[in-house]
Amino acid sequence: KNEVEQSPQNLTAQEGEFITINCSYSVGISALHWLQQHPGGGIVSLFMLSSGKKKHGRLIATINIQEKHSSLHITASHPRDSAVYICAVARGGSGSRLTFGEGTQLTVNP
């Protein structure tokens, strides 16, 4: 079993819909990251959080440390949100090595 599990693997939505992507992990962590991988392949960091909730524009990330679970929400989704969203956990200690989920492919149709 992977240490980081994402669901769903694939998600198709209509423009304007509220979207939720989930991430569960099985190890102790110091921080959790949400990344976005564009269709062209580039990877961008969206959020890094260790507790509570963060918001940036239409994106909201939450984490529940006790339940070892995080969610990424997209409000008022748009076709330009179509991408792969990747959850990763940092286990602390030396450096900030990350363990990644396999990603969620999001497609938002107009």
Added chain:
Amino acid sequence: DAGITQSPRHKVTETGTPVTLRCHQTENHRYMYWYRQDPGHGLRLIHYSYGVKDTDKGEVSDGYSVSRSKTEDFLLTLESATSSQTSVYFCAISDRDTYEQYFGPGTRLTVT
């Protein structure tokens, strides 16, 4: 955007040949990482560096070596490329204070 470049961006090579991928940063960040990304596996850490001449293995380090002689450059070498090393390779950097990672554009390597 963080100043990270990777070279080459695309490479096709034959089995058994040596290959070196370069990651260059202009951010003076301490930590540098090499990952590979494969369908069904997501991103996996190959090697990382926590300073000049300080490197350590990741979860999929077999068949790979790295070197970091300067803060700005982190080299990944495949001593004798195999078809199983066909992948997309990403370099990343992080500042110890924030731990946020910034990724390079990736190198698509095909071993025939």
